[in-house]
Amino acid sequence: MRTVRTAALAAVLTLTCRAHTAVAGPVVAADPLGVVATLPAVASPHWVWVNDIVFSHMSDGQALLVDGDSGRFLGMLSTGFGFERVVLAKDGKLIFSPETYFSRGTRGTRTDVVTLYDPSRLSPVGEIAIPPKRSANMPMMADSELTDDGAFLLIYNFTPAQSITVVDTRSRRFAGEIETPGCALAYPTGARSFFSICADGALLDVHLDDAGHVSSRVHTRDMFDVSRDPVTEKGVRLGSRWLFVSYGGTVYSIDITSRGLESGPRWSLLSDAERRQNWRPGGLQQLAVHATSARLYAIMHQGGPETHKDPGKEVWVYDLGRHQRVQRIALRSPAGSIQVTRDDRPLLFAAFIGSTTLEVYDAKTGRYLRSVENVGTTPTLLVTP
């Protein structure tokens, strides 16, 4: 048997050598083994992380990185069970990912961690153990956020008791847990502060000390009309102002002031005529802002009062100084999630959880630029550097 195999191998080698000698001109050099691509140390402002809960197989969460300029798929992270989103360090040198694992896949001991990833190699470089309480919910940006100076990572817990896990990113340690009974999610308001939204329409205004423990906690007066026209939890921030939109299209401003959190201007995305035509905002990540041009982007569709999660085929753009619409962008496909890059030549990304195509538009002109196919399974939140 060995003789037969040896003879066969010799024949193959002979043929290979003859084939080589028959080639005239340059030949393709042999490829080395073990080469792994890396990314530039500094992320392009036109990159986007497409976060994916992988709804049909939730133990296999993913974060997928795409270059909006070329449409090139750059790489991905595997991020565990019930994944919500990655949080990018303020200096761009680390990626934080709150993750959940079970010792036997979908059963066994639950372990929650914040995994730290090297943004060039897209590989884990550390992890921080946190209480196994991370909320499992439809992904929202406010599920995990950094304080303004990047010192603390805030993670929403739901067991169903509500609380916030605080992680010190400098020491890379769990700093503590803040109970937030009746109040959900974390919206940063400064280097040592955030608020949660409460079921009664008030806010829980929380300030931290340098160790990440509570230094003050104030339950504000009611800011939103929860019973008549609730705001979604999908707020966006522009400097010292958080913007929330209600199911019916009213924009509520929450201003961060030296006196605390205050209710700011209230205005509508809709004219009376548009309201009569049943236009309304909708989607999972339905708002985006571009800071330098002070523009608000909102996914819009026509539908009844129970369609607040529906995707839309239009993005309406508003001047936040004048509270007036300045543009309507027609999308190629319905979008439930949008994001706008932070630079001066901003891109608008659009995705939908029921599709695997990421669309890219010029955020200033609304011009369609390109589509990137087969990005994930059930894309949820779009996160840009």
Add this chain to the structure above:
Amino acid sequence: MSRFDRWMEESARSMARRTSRRGVLGSLGALLVGVGALPLLPVARGAEKPAKPGKSDADHQDATQDETRCDYWRHCAIDGYLCGCCGGSASACPPGTVQSPVTWVGTCHNPADGIDYVISYNDCCGKSSCGRCLCNRNERDMPLYVPFRSNDYDWCTGSSVANIPYHCSTARVLARAT
């Protein structure tokens, strides 16, 4: 056709039918206290396709009594995979899963007897997603900051045995609504 394409088409058709009967439900005074079971997939209304030709009113009525259909009367505020399609039923979990004790309660109108019932949407937990008969209806759904009226939570979170792995959702009748 992918599972999601099929789901989107079914959801769109379901929504179209539901929209057309919303007026009827309203006139009957049905109270839909909407809350759901788990991370959900919003309906692709923007990608809505027209209902397939040949669907009659009789088909529509039947769907409200078929526990494997999104239009089933008990599913007025459900969000997730229907346990009736996964080896269980509208009230029982599939084999080997654990029914979460934490629940949210809605009120659905049964067109067969004209009565409103209190419905408890207990999730079945401890395995991966069933993947069959995805259904999302958002009547009276509230944001995450009103937890017990929000269908954006994974309610398996209340199960100390199975924890958060979500499999499918039941829609148990608790009592006649008063």
